[in-house]
Amino acid sequence: xxxxxxxxxxxxxxxxxxxxxxxxxxxxxxxxxxxxxxxxxxxxxxxxxxxxxxxxxxxxxxxxxxxxxxxxxxxxxxxxxxxxxxxxxxxxxxxxxxxxxxxxxxxxxxxxxxxxxxxxxxxxxxxxxxxxxxxxxxxxxxxxxxxxxxxxxxxxxxxxxxxxxxxxxxxxxxxxxxxxxxxx
Numbered sequence: 482x483x484x485x486x487x488x489x490x491x492x493x494x495x496x497x498x499x500x501x502x503x504x505x506x507x508x509x510x511x512x513x514x515x516x517x518x519x520x521x522x523x524x525x526x527x528x529x530x531x532x533x534x535x536x537x538x539x540x541x542x543x544x545x546x547x548x549x550x551x552x553x554x555x556x557x558x559x560x561x562x563x564x565x566x567x568x569x570x571x572x573x574x575x576x577x578x579x580x581x582x583x584x585x586x587x588x589x590x591x592x593x594x595x596x597x598x599x600x601x602x603x604x605x606x607x608x609x610x611x612x613x614x615x616x617x618x619x620x621x622x623x624x625x626x627x628x629x630x631x632x633x634x635x636x637x638x639x640x641x642x643x644x645x646x647x648x649x650x651x652x653x654x655x656x657x658x659x660x661x662x663x664x665x
Contacts, residue, residue, distance in 0.1 A: 502532060510535065560590055560599075568593060622659045626652055 502510070510531040511523050517538040526534070560568065568589040572581045575596050584592070594601065617625075629652050636644040 502535060507531065560593060565589065617658075617662070619659050619662050622655050622662065626655050626659075629655070 502513075505513075507528050510528060511526075513535055514520050514523050514526075514531055517535065520534050520538070523531070563571075565586045568586060569581050569584070571593055572578060572584070572589050575592065578592065578596075581589070593599075629648050633645055633648040633652070636648060
């Protein structure tokens with residue numbers, strides 16, 4: 482009898498797989514869903530919910546084909562950011578190149594760029610805007626220092642700490658300029 486019941490169950494499974502899942506009754510779908518671990522609340526599910534759960538479980542069961550990505554090179558970081566070790570590995574692949582292990586980073590970069598046909602592009606240097614400092618004499622600079630000291634005294638009386646700090650720095654810079662003018 483045990484074998485007959487097993488045959489009947491396997492017969493049901495065969496019938497179930499022979500029938501499309503969409504054509505099955507809710508009762509048959511619940512029987513299939515009971516065998517799937519992790520599904521709860523079967524008695525309250527409607528047919529479309531059962532179909533969705535069964536399809537989801539079957540997709541999870543199917544062994545995913547190991548998709549090998551096409552033989553594309555993984556985007557590598559810029560050559561300038563690579564370590565010497567990485568650059569040497571790349572340079573070793575260049576045919577006819579000798580002395581790779583003795584090369585320094587800038588030499589490796591030059592060889593690799595030449596082999597790959599990369600043109601050396603240096604970013605344009607931005608010109609710094611320099612404020613034209615008018616050449617003041619030591620006498621003029623000291624006059625400015627006296628003027629700023631007066632402002633600093635007024636700021637002290639007003640207890641303006643921020644203004645005091647600004648004036649202190651300006652006076653300091655002017656003192657340095659006077660020393661430079663005297664040396665030059």
